[in-house]
Amino acid sequence: MVTGSKTVTTKLHEITPKALRTFDTATDCGIRISLNFDESVNYLLSLGNEVTAMKLGLENIRRLLTALDDPQKNYLKVQVAGTNGKGSVCAFLDAICRSAGIRTGLYTSPHLVSMTERIKIDGEDISEADFARLATHVRQTCENLVQTGELAAVPTYFEQVTAIGLRVFEEAGVQLAILETGLGGRLDATTAANGDVLAITRIDLDHQQYLGESLEEIAAEKAAIIRKPSDNVVIGEQPEPALRVILARCRELGVEPVSERYKKWTINTDSSGTVEVATTRSLFPRVRLGLLGKHQIENAATAINIIQSLKYDCGLDVDDRFIVEGLEKARHPGRLEYQGRYLFDGAHNIGGANALADYLNEFEKRPIIMVFGAMSDKNVGEIARILFPLANKIILTKPANSRAIGADQLAAFSPKSVPANEIIKTDTVSEALRIAEILSSDNKIILVTGSLYLVGEAKRILDTQP
Numbered sequence: 001m002v003t004g005s006k007t008v009t010t011k012l013h014e015i016t017p018k019a020l021r022t023f024d025t026a027t028d029c030g031i032r033i034s035l036n037f038d039e040s041v042n043y044l045l046s047l048g049n050e051v052t053a054m055k056l057g058l059e060n061i062r063r064l065l066t067a068l069d070d071p072q073k074n075y076l077k078v079q080v081a082g083t084n085g086k087g088s089v090c091a092f093l094d095a096i097c098r099s100a101g102i103r104t105g106l107y108t109s110p111h112l113v114s115m116t117e118r119i120k121i122d123g124e125d126i127s128e129a130d131f132a133r134l135a136t137h138v139r140q141t142c143e144n145l146v147q148t149g150e151l152a153a154v155p156t157y158f159e160q161v162t163a164i165g166l167r168v169f170e171e172a173g174v175q176l177a178i179l180e181t182g183l184g185g186r187l188d189a190t191t192a193a194n195g196d197v198l199a200i201t202r203i204d205l206d207h208q209q210y211l212g213e214s215l216e217e218i219a220a221e222k223a224a225i226i227r228k229p230s231d232n233v234v235i236g237e238q239p240e241p242a243l244r245v246i247l248a249r250c251r252e253l254g255v256e257p258v259s260e261r262y263k264k265w266t267i268n269t270d271s272s273g274t275v276e277v278a279t280t281r282s283l284f285p286r287v288r289l290g291l292l293g294k295h296q297i298e299n300a301a302t303a304i305n306i307i308q309s310l311k312y313d314c315g316l317d318v319d320d321r322f323i324v325e326g327l328e329k330a331r332h333p334g335r336l337e338y339q340g341r342y343l344f345d346g347a348h349n350i351g352g353a354n355a356l357a358d359y360l361n362e363f364e365k366r367p368i369i370m371v372f373g374a375m376s377d378k379n380v381g382e383i384a385r386i387l388f389p390l391a392n393k394i395i396l397t398k399p400a401n402s403r404a405i406g407a408d409q410l411a412a413f414s415p416k417s418v419p420a421n422e423i424i425k426t427d428t429v430s431e432a433l434r435i436a437e438i439l440s441s442d443n444k445i446i447l448v449t450g451s452l453y454l455v456g457e458a459k460r461i462l463d464t465q466p
Helices: 037-046 059-067 086-099 128-147 157-172 189-193 215-223 240-253 296-314 320-329 350-363 380-390 407-412 429-439 452-464
Strands: 031-033 076-081 104-107 119-121 176-180 197-200 232-235 274-278 283-287 337-339 342-345 368-372 393-396 423-425 445-449
Touching: 037 128, 037 157, 059 128, 059 157, 059 189, 076 086, 076 189, 076 296, 086 104, 086 176, 086 296, 086 320, 104 157, 119 157, 128 157, 157 176, 157 189, 176 189, 197 296, 215 240, 232 240, 232 296, 274 296, 283 320, 296 320, 342 452, 350 380, 368 380, 368 429, 368 452, 393 407, 393 429, 407 423, 429 445, 429 452, 445 452
Parallel strands: 076 176, 076 197, 104 176, 197 232, 342 445, 368 393, 368 445, 393 423
Antiparallel strands: 104 119, 274 283, 337 342
């Protein structure tokens, strides 16, 4: 629906008038549109795939944020970059702050079931109504910037969702926004928010076609979020080549980073585990982590260092007891998450596959039915080499994503050590889950892994079943 003194037909996508909610947003150009939630999602998706249609750069998002009156200037911000662990660090941070009574905004990607999952206030997803209202406002602002010549093209899917999140956080009056970097760092839209504390989690090979073929090249893209001598920087546990690059960036800018060390996990008989975490500033001798897997120790240590940087350098008051409480309460859907006999884990790169394999080898003694799907830009051969031998049956499938690989292609990556009769090929995730249910029994676990897009689609299907 378009009303007002001007009508735009070239940039605005078709909008159906039915079921419109009452959040009309007028613009300076006299155009008025109104979107409901489904229409706002369809519009954002029409901008192209989140990865393949992205435009790396900060010019568009900076102009958009300026037009929105720079909402990011009204609260403290943590930006978390890295390859593996950044989502877990964000989940730990959010849980710690909420335990301390600090009003938080959490921005993560990708979502599993609903786009509202990307933007949380005090641990709760933004409502569909608020998402639609702010998506309408941000879209309208983008179209105005193009019409007036301030932008050459409409900002991308990720840029607009980032702007929605930053604007929502301002409206909600958050004290701290926790921002998970999307891809890279140097040119990622979240970098335009100018974080008060910057963190880099473990770097591994992923998205090489965009970030570089080596750990050093990828680390350089991530480390570029460090841009001035006054930056507060926390460095998570790193492979040596990546650490050298990050430290060189810090020396170049005169930044003194906070780094971490951590100790071995002490396993309890109930397999939930207690951990001793030693960080630069303190020791936490017995902590029970809410996120599963030994790899979460270093993520917990990174989160503690970030919290202490916020406390000592930014004036955010968080007592140690809330750190312990938050680490235990943290949850991260789709990452080593049990749901009945299902285990979901979006192990979409080599580091993630190794972490999943370590967990399965130590804690999961039941036979495994694996439902596996992957994107075309991933190192599927190496991920399959790590994970496939751990399963009793492997069901290959193709998620409903333009980047997904078909089952026939996936089968070609299967290691020779895996018998052909253990592999089943399917065309859809629904079919894969149906077969997994038939093959499973009370003593079998169904592992859904290989891609977070697969995990999200599987959870949507299972949520709609009676």
